[in-house]
Amino acid sequence: MAEQSLKSSTTIDQVLRPGTQLELIFDVDLINDFIDVRAAKVLDMADDQIIITQASPPVLKAMIGRSPEATFVRRDPVTGDIIRWGWRAQIKEIVENYKLRPDDAQGTTALIIGCPSIGGLTETNARMDYRLNITGDRKISIQTHPSFGRVSLLDFSAGGVLIAAPRPPQAKEGMRLWFTLFFPILTAAGQPTVINGEAEVTRVTIDESEQMAKVGLKFLDLDISATRALQKAINYYMLEEQRGLSRAARESRAQGGGQTP
DSSP states (O other), X not given: OEEEEEEOOOOHHHHOOTTOEEEEEEEEETTTTEEEEEEEEEEEEOSSEEEEXXXXXXXXXXXXXXXXXXXXXXXXXXXXXXXXXXXXXXXXXXXXXXXXXXXXXXXXEEEEEEOOOTTTOEEEEXXXXXXXXXXXXXXXXXXXXXXXXXXXXXXXXXXXXXXXXXXXXXXXXXXEEEEEEEEEEEOTTSOEEXXXXXXXXXXXXXXXXXXXXXXXXXXXXXXXXXXXXXXXXXXXXXXXHHHHHHHHHHHHHHHHHTOOO
């Protein structure tokens, strides 16, 4: 699942805080470009367990006992680098009507997961553990084979991208091509991030109701600098999403607190 993991002496209480978004990665199929990842948020922490919200999609009772990889991102307070941390977290229990504080008016469904063992928390560069949807404000773009025509980027992960190409698509499954990804994230030299590499077409989907075809590309053996740049971009946008969710949650609580019964 993980392309690279670095053992760390860092402990979970040093980097994880209530309110942090977690991604629980249950299954990854690189061949079929499939990943089962479920998002949750940390509610509370104890000595040997962490209490999180019910995930989306939900974790079922039949999944109790499984040990997905739990990952999250955090900015290093000293260097400013965005780091992804992860560990194998056993699903211990599903708690119905959980209340963070005794005086909470309403409970919620929560999950109890295990803390990492000593040395079990790692700094990871996951190959395909999180897929980011592309919105216009992110200004991320891609160039591919000229025969594809003008393409647009739909989403991307550290394992590949999904693009929209004009119909009829010139892409064929198994086809290899070179690509260039453009990110507005500035490098140390103050220039936008540009990633070049080779990819393989893994699937082509045509919806008769749409003008564009969807083409899945899997990255092939990116060099070290490209891999690091791609992971840095993913971590950046994950942290951006996490902050957006936190802001939305605060605004929701503020609006709820201002209502009268």
